[in-house]
Amino acid sequence: EKGGYEHFMLKEIHEQPEAIRDTYRGRLLANEGIIRMAGIDDNIEKFTQADKITIVACGTSWHAGLVAEYIFEDLARIPVEVEYASEFRYRNPVITNKDVVIAISQSGETADTLAAIKLAKQNGAFVFGVCNVVGSSIARETHAGAYTHAGPEIGVASTKAFTTQITVLTLIALKLAKVKGNMSNSDFHHHLQELELIPEKIEKALKADAHIQIVAKQYKDAKNSLYLGRGYNFPVALEGALKLKEISYIHAEGYPAAEMKHGPIALIDEQMPVYVIAVNNPHYGKVVSNIEEIKSRSGKIIGIVTEGDEEVKELADHVIEVPNTLESLTPLLTTIPLQLLSYHIAVMLDRNVDQPRNLAKSVTVE
Numbered sequence: 001e002k003g004g005y006e007h008f009m010l011k012e013i014h015e016q017p018e019a020i021r022d023t024y025r026g027r028l029l030a031n032e033g034i035i036r037m038a039g040i041d042d043n044i045e046k047f048t049q050a051d052k053i054t055i056v057a058c059g060t061s062w063h064a065g066l067v068a069e070y071i072f073e074d075l076a077r078i079p080v081e082v083e084y085a086s087e088f089r090y091r092n093p094v095i096t097n098k099d100v101v102i103a104i105s106q107s108g109e110t111a112d113t114l115a116a117i118k119l120a121k122q123n124g125a126f127v128f129g130v131c132n133v134v135g136s137s138i139a140r141e142t143h144a145g146a147y148t149h150a151g152p153e154i155g156v157a158s159t160k161a162f163t164t165q166i167t168v169l170t171l172i173a174l175k176l177a178k179v180k181g182n183m184s185n186s187d188f189h190h191h192l193q194e195l196e197l198i199p200e201k202i203e204k205a206l207k208a209d210a211h212i213q214i215v216a217k218q219y220k221d222a223k224n225s226l227y228l229g230r231g232y233n234f235p236v237a238l239e240g241a242l243k244l245k246e247i248s249y250i251h252a253e254g255y256p257a258a259e260m261k262h263g264p265i266a267l268i269d270e271q272m273p274v275y276v277i278a279v280n281n282p283h284y285g286k287v288v289s290n291i292e293e294i295k296s297r298s299g300k301i302i303g304i305v306t307e308g309d310e311e312v313k314e315l316a317d318h319v320i321e322v323p324n325t326l327e328s329l330t331p332l333l334t335t336i337p338l339q340l341l342s343y344h345i346a347v348m349l350d351r352n353v354d355q356p357r358n359l360a361k362s363v364t365v366e
């Protein structure tokens with residue numbers, strides 16, 4: 001049942017190329033330059049006329065929502081708020097019939113997310129679900145939706161659900177960008193082609209596994225870890241930290257790289273591994289400066305970089321490479337080494353990787 005892998009989590013990490021292909025099959029027609037998604041096509045005006053989109057979710061699904069915020073605002077030019085479902089539901093949020101609410105949930109059973117949906121519906125919003133489990137409560141409670149088609153996710157730590165959620169949300173954002181006239185034909189085509197190439201680029205990223213094990217061995221006994229990223233990769237830093245916490249029980253925090261100097265930099269010493277996502281994009285130079293600040297305080301730097309990177313390699317203690325892609329698609333690649341790293345650290349510490357203590361796969365109580 002684990003397909004020859006030692007744990008479901010490892011199997012599911014390796015399933016991501018195929019899972020993402022399943023997510024975009026029949027929806028992404030790169031050669032024709034078309035994105036086809038019934039749940040969006042049938043409700044296109046709700047999205048294009050919306051005052052704003054509010055995304056509600058918990059945990060890893062909330063991180064996928066944060067990635068979506070960048071892509072929706074950047075490409076489709078629609079204002080987006082991302083809310084913890086548990087906060088949204090008790091906050092008397094300003095939601096009207098001109099709002100679209102997107103609920104993201106792997107299990108489709110998360111109690112807080114379900115309650116947030118009911119509240120949004122009472123306020124007249126159009127509610128769209130992004131779920132993995134077919135026929136789940138959230139899938140049934142929403143007005144329309146798009147399944148991620150990732151297949152069953154058994155490991156408690158979410159992996160392929162996260163990257164397929166981002167894939168669905170990227171398809172939606174691209175579709176809306178096109179319909180709203182925010183993207184030229186050539187730019188749109190280029191994005192579709194690059195998205196289609198993501199599965200094979202993940203296959204390549206997975207090949208760094210042996211090197212990642214070496215890094216894992218070196219930092220597995222650290223008591224704390226920091227994860228830093230900017231822009232599209234800030235949510236990936238949060239997700240990297242969450243993966244480490246939940247399966248290895250090592251305290252970790254994710255931060256926007258520039259926020260370091262507003263507090264967390266005080267934590268840096270020679271014991272502190274700092275995982276910095278420093279891929280090739282307009283923020284690269286800024287991230288390099290952040291790395292220099294960490295280095296001058298003797299922090300250990302592990303850079304997640306674009307293939308062929310030179311500058312971070314000079315500064316960092318280790319670098320892990322991912323293939324090059326468009327900035328908006330980088331989270332789909334930078335997430336991979338961070339998943340593997342958490343996995344290997346947890347295995348080396350002899351943790352129960354697939355069923356970490358105190359955690360359940362679906363959180364049906366608030």
Ligand code: F6R
Binds near residue numbers: 061108110157
């Ligand atoms: C983390 C994890 C949790 C879930 C969260 C939401 O690896 O699995 O943080 O992401 O409980 O669950 P769903 O997506 O089922 O609503």
